[in-house]
Amino acid sequence: MSSGPHHPTPRALLFDVFGTCVDWRTSIARQAGELGRRYGFDGVDWHAFADAWRARYQPQMETVRSGMREWATLDVLHRESLEDVLTEFGLRLRPDDCDRLTLAWHRLDPWPDTVGAFVRLRRRFIIAPVSNGHIALQVNLARHAGLTWDAILGAEIARAYKPDPHVYLRSVAALGLAPREAMMVAAHNGDLAAAARCGMQTAFVARPVEYGPHQSTDLLANEGVDLAAADLMALAELLGA
Template sequence: MGIEALAGVKALTYDVFGTVVDWRSSVTREGGEFGRAHGIDLDWQAFADEWRGLYQPSMEKVRSGQRPWARLDDLHRESLVALLEKKGVTGLPDDAIDHFNKAWHRLDPWPEAVAGLTRLKKRYILATMSNGNIALMVNMAKRAGLPWDVILGAEVARAYKPQPETYLRGAEALGLKPEECALVAAHNNDLHAAAKVGFKTVFVLRPTEHGPGQTKDLAAEPGIDLAVADFQDLADRLGC
């Protein structure tokens, strides 16, 4: 496969956490600010990794039907409170916890992301295809200058990736067939799930998403339509 597989694509839909934004460095920075403000001395990089580690288990409870639908902001907050308690941090005011929880609204984009997306927007519909809720995605985009045409993903579909409804309802909302949409992501499992419902797939390399010792998602797996170095490379390949 290759660039020809994307010939009929009208919309590029994007995984966001790790693909568009550097969550690890950003949450570490926010943790440091939170710690200084409240006199809490923790390894904030390790804290960021642990908080992110609760991401999939919290969503799996929704996917499996163990609990009703809940927005990612709410799942993140529950995980944050549990993690702070695990670290012996209690008694903080709700507004302080709420502010730190919204660290996920203040994530920094990868260095080339905004410029690459801006080029791609000239030719394609650009949409999120994220498990992040709408307010989170909008606030992040406003702060970082991410030029989305529309926010799609879990809250619109009321389903968390990799459930097929997330991708299919996104395509439906755009009035497009699945094969007219491509998912751009740094995670092979996300891309394989999208491909199963007819999306075209683009792997983008983010080799330090999980830090310098990252061992997974260092290359596109078989079955992915196209692999690129970053969004500028994708814009070059698509003639934008």
């Protein structure tokens, strides 16, 4: 990458996590399916179940972003939306199983390139999640997936949800950096656009099956993104790590 005044080598790489580092769809479908089979539920499309659960994610966070409700962790939001999804699919689970299934979002598997790329990237850069996942979720997820972060930043320290600029700005400030010294890494152009508006550098990582085989959005980086890579290993290569 160029490293003139407009693109100084970043000191920190700040990562989106769901979709960018870990494969939530396959992981949620598997865990929900395992639980469903114990209940004897037949003929359920568990990938559709995962998609339906995820589809409630943005509207729910919007209730926080709009000020309609106080900031609450994703455990709270995921638990509430699980009830709706179960109703939509005509399924019933015991409340304690709902609680346990909510924590499936703490146990998502990494994409095949993530763990190796993190080892390389962390040698050269400070790396931290700037995710909408709260601290406990990110701690559990990192231990499950074999990731090593330098700190857990993101929604909880800002008590706000991306793309609220406070999440990016509070995270960068927590590292004692200016926005230009940090690079947001995400598989989602909307996340990168919001980070860029805060003055951060941006890197797009392609995750063309995050939403399944028929994904039609976020297949390519939008114009204005600083770097684009096929996966995190390719990003490490581009950054000379």
